[in-house]
Amino acid sequence: MTLTLKKAVVGGVEIDVAPLETISLQLLLQNNEGERTKLYSAANSLGFFYLDVTESKEYLSDVEKLYSITEKYFSQSQEDLLKDFHKEDEFRGYKGGSNWGSLEILRDDVINDEVPIPSIVRSDSGTVERFISFSHEMVHVILDQLSKSLWPNSDSRLKESHCPTKRNNSSLKVYRGPTLERLADVGDNTHTDGGSLTLLYTDKWGTQIELPWNKKWAWVEAKPGHAIVTVGDTLQTLSGGRLYSCRHRVSQPVDGFGERWAITYFFRPDNDVSLVPL
Ligand SMILES: O=C(O)CCC(=O)C(=O)O
């Protein structure tokens, strides 16, 4: 495929912008066939797309609040942050280093109230709960529409491995950084997401995707009122490769430290699912 990429200039440097489609949450909710086709095409080709959530005003205001909650959380001392470090726990708690940090809160922990969320976040638990609940509804809308495209003659096959009431590791994960004084010092963190779908909100350039047709890197622009959605390995496997889990990484376009914040929702399958093509 030959495609002329849009360019952007960041800190005096020209960069390639990833050509992401925009899918409307409203049209998906209306079961619009054209939008479903567009969604499938984006999930099948790049595995990355924007979801337009501009009409979900309360949700977007919760995303804004989560940026402040994240900033407040990471303003704590390293000693306090380490109290939320759960050794040998892949999906829960604080992880970090000198120039970056992440905090992950499992949806099941919020629902079942078994593992308490960090005390500094507890006063904002309403925002956390609403964000998790609405994000989970949204990813189910995407899942249902993808399922219809994949298996037009059967009821939501993908739902069978994503039951809203079964145990799963879906989570809210917030990030500080990483950004560095020198771009050359940024380490390689290329990966694919292991789960089903990821929703990402960020305030800055940082995400790069590997274009499948020429293996070149392109930058994902943050778009106000839009989630950046990633198809993960689980959907790639369950769909027998018809949905694409794209390699991506987080970097910075130029030298120079500037705080970067990201709010993500990781939608993961039921814990007892066997990962084989459906
Ligand atoms: O911060 C970002 O831009 C993306 C983070 C990411 O890819 C991940 O957490 O899997």
Ligand SMILES: [Fe+2]
């Ligand atoms: Fe990722």
